[in-house]
Amino acid sequence: MADKIVLYTNHRCPWAHRAHIALAELGVPFEEVIIDLDRPRDPEYLQINPRGLVPSLQFNGEIITESAIVAGFLADTYPDKAPLVPVSSSKGGALARARIAFFVDAYFSKLQSQIFKLGAAKTDAEEAAVGEAVVAAALKELEPLLAGSTSPNKPFFGGSERLTLAEVLTGSFVVRLVALTKSGVWPSNIPALAAKQTPAFWAWAQAVAAHPSVTGIFNEDVITASTKARLAKQRAAA
Template structure:
């Protein structure tokens, strides 16, 4: 199956943003056509965009469909957008509702996403920012993040008796929404570790975890994830922002 043929989607985005990356990965995974609209995050947002998303953040998605009254509808925030896209038609990202097995697997996928958001996400950011404070601060941040992943995420990746033999959550052969939601952050952290922006031990220790390491290795091979990934530009921008943090000159431009 596919998205409704009369659905016209515009994605307001900046490919460097991991939250946008979630949405792009979902669109590619589901082969949903869309029109991209670039938002420059280094300058104040234009009034036209603030009317779409008053917060000024990305991504934002608008759609029109004659079968849905024909008026433009706005959806903001990455997880809400990817849920909307995954709910358009039955697909591999999340099981359909309406039966016990599907409900159980949906709960499993959503719990992994929730755990990452509440327990892990901020620690990954701290690893990057701590590099500004020197080696000791960076190593402390690495220790905290790796410990949290081992405690919170590692057990959730253990295969259950009912699971398949695939490399993704639940033994699936394709991405679920859990991979979509988490992969952009792993990708960026590993790129920083390989480039020396953050300690290389961060990547090495995460890959050494039996479940997480195997899972992350397969996750980062996904073509939909890598389609819009520009590693050199990301690394250049990251170094620039970290220097601004160090100099005390960083100012969000919303």
Template sequence: MAGDNYGVTLYTYHGCPYAHRVHIALAELGVKYEEVIIDLDKPREQWYLQQVNPRGLVPALKISSSALGGEHVLIESEIIVQFLADVVPGVLAPASNTPQGAIARARINYFIDTWNTKVGSFMFNLFRVQTDVEREACSKEWIAAIKKEIEPLLSDAKPFFGGSPSLTLAEVNVAPFVLRIYALAGADVLPKSLTDGLDGLPNFTKWAQSVQQVPSALNIWDAPKVVERTKERLERMKHAKQPQAAKA
């Protein structure tokens, strides 16, 4: 990518798991880029809304190249990392112009879709529950969903998805959430019973341990800060749900 005189700018926020995906992909592909931090704790500035992403979200990736006919801005993390994998095929995913490559891509996409639709929402569900009983029940449901949906898909991980010795597009998309599961459970933001239960899933545990050791996934990862910000967010949610005192 660098050899084609691409200019790459990543609009990001280091605490965002979706932006984290793009950081991982860029690191794995060895792409040099300029980084612009967008503070999500403040209203978006007009230049960002008008020139980069009208939705006001991160990440966004600006690509400038004569090969592309000028400047393009991509938004939505899954679309961005898929684009990067296509631009540099064979690193995060094989090129899809062969039957073998197309099958491998389909398997990766199925894994990502399964995580997103069958497993990923449980973290946010746990953030919303009120009591310890609800926390434990939701934790058990999450473990059961991972056992049913994800554990079989990792049967051939060596150590990464599909028998790959190196990170794939599957890990790029899911690693930020794997890191958060273990960090938040370790700090009792998520139930400790969650990771205790996951320890009973050999395929998932071995794969997750490998994911947590990959340098590209750790470049911007700040576990204490993520834990602190999550606690603050949950505290705000808790106060928002409390009924206001009746006026005299």
């Protein structure tokens, strides 16, 4: 019998987006329940996830929360559908998992942490400085992990033809990086600087941002407008 999967989500949420990327890539059917984040959570949802956050996954009656745990669970549950990460007992599997985990950790702790500073960047110069810091982080931390392993035919982490768990966990943020820097909602100096200083990283980012499993629920207009509004609010409060 097929597994019964329900994803509690909101399409504006980059964390919930991780679960969508995993499910799309695995090709697993699921039911979707949209949680309205603009009002308090219903008691029914708080029973599913007492933290009130999305995503939550219901899998054959079991609840799993926290996006990285949800994505890892799906990858481990369906190792044969579209291997997102090798099983740890396979030859080289544990090492490959460690490499992916380190890449994801570097993406968030070094690069995305700079993006989170945009809420306090009030002037063009401050915003450009964040852009430079993002590319400096990509150069120091991510370029060495991608250069020499990816190619146009195998553009994903470790020289994979298909998305891996590295892209499942970073993809929703990467598609925002590409789209929002193009539209100038995030620092518009990033694309040119990144293409010049971090060619492997930027080629990887383009491939990730164009992948159908990543773009599936990504509504660029909605995300652009909501990010712009959130930044304006944060800057007014800063």
